[in-house]
Structures are given as C-alpha cells and as structure tokens.
Amino acid sequence: xxxxxxxxxxxxxxxxxxxxxxxxxxxxxxxxxxxxxxxxxxxxxxxxxxxxxxxxxxxxxxxxxxxxxxxxxxxxxxxxxxxxxxxxxxxxxxxxx
Numbered sequence: 001x002x003x004x005x006x007x008x009x010x011x012x013x014x015x016x017x018x019x020x021x022x023x024x025x026x027x028x029x030x031x032x033x034x035x036x037x038x039x040x041x042x043x044x045x046x047x048x049x050x051x052x053x054x055x056x057x058x059x060x061x062x063x064x065x066x067x068x069x070x071x072x073x074x075x076x077x078x079x080x081x082x083x084x085x086x087x088x089x090x091x092x093x094x095x096x097x
Contacts, residue, residue: 025053 011019023033 022052 019030019033023030026033028036
C-alpha cells in the first residue's frame, strides 16, 4: 500500500452531499472517491463525462449490442447518386436493398 498523507480541505455543503451520494453509488469511501477525482483531474480528466455509473452501464450495453450485430455490409446500400438531395432537400432515388 502506498503511503498516505493527511490533507484537510474545505468543500461546499452542496459538494459534501454530492460526494457522499456519488461514493455510495460507487461502493467506495468518500476519501477514495476524492482521491480518484484528484487523480482524474491531474491526468487531464474531462468535466463533460457523465458521473453516474448507470450512464456508463447504458453506454457499455449499447456498445455491446452494436458489436453483437456484427460488421456492416461490405456492399453500400445506396448509390452515390441516390445520396444527393433534390431542390426540396429530399434524398433522390430509392435505396437498394
């Protein structure tokens, strides 16, 4: 185990509640949650990533479902001409099946 150093910090009340909820949802201590958050920021982590595990689970399931469908067909389903739009913005032609 790596050596730990005690570091006392101040956080806002709203942060305290969110840290408690997030740590509980992940099954870890608040201290471990904070350590991981610090590591993520030091590694250049993004604030745009979803924070809750359920979001990651849904994303993983979507990727697994797409993978299970197999590769895309090698033959395109449309000709190049069929992909051009007409003057009304509609695709011309009918897709091949």
